[in-house]
Amino acid sequence: DQQVKQNSPSLSVQEGRISILNCDYTNSMFDYFLWYKKYPAEGPTFLISISSIKDKNEDGRFTVFLNKSAKHLSLHIVPSQPGDSAVYFCAASEGGGADGLTFGKGTHLIIQP
């Protein structure tokens, strides 16, 4: 029973355009959501997070949107750059992450020149 789902294993976007990565969750107790970026042979790198009391959080080119009623969040990257090519993981937790994160399977983002 997957509590965090990323239904697109891969996504190809042209450089300079917007990349939109989607994530759905089933556990209504999740109150903290994060996006991580991962290159091969490296650990996940934190990108951006959002608390369940907000519906939007921005950090530079990255914006995360949270729709609690739909149990859906999305990561927008604008504009997309070649260095954004990586696997992106959506993660969620209860209680601020104290008892660990539940991850989706990831979306491989490919930025084409």
Added chain:
Amino acid sequence: NAGVTQTPKFQVLKTGQSMTLQCAQDMNHEYMSWYRQDPGMGLRLIHYSVGAGITDQGEVPNGYNVSRSTTEDFPLRLLSAAPSQTSVYFCASSYRGGTIYFGEGSWLTVV
């Protein structure tokens, strides 16, 4: 500025052998955890700790043991390695409600 340090980076074990994956953080974080990542899967939580002397099981704890005697260290022990434990292991740490930082990973192969 070391952050989260994992050793070893690569290890090959024979079935039945034991070993310990080391994890150390220098950020004085209360929370530490271990995850494994298998091909085509997200990271899955093995064990976690909310402070020295306190540990708990995650989603996939079987075959693994942990202890937290200091704030800085959170070793993961495989008592009798099995081929199913071939995976990439990541250690993470954070303050409560803070950014969760990951180590660079330990690649383990059990033959």
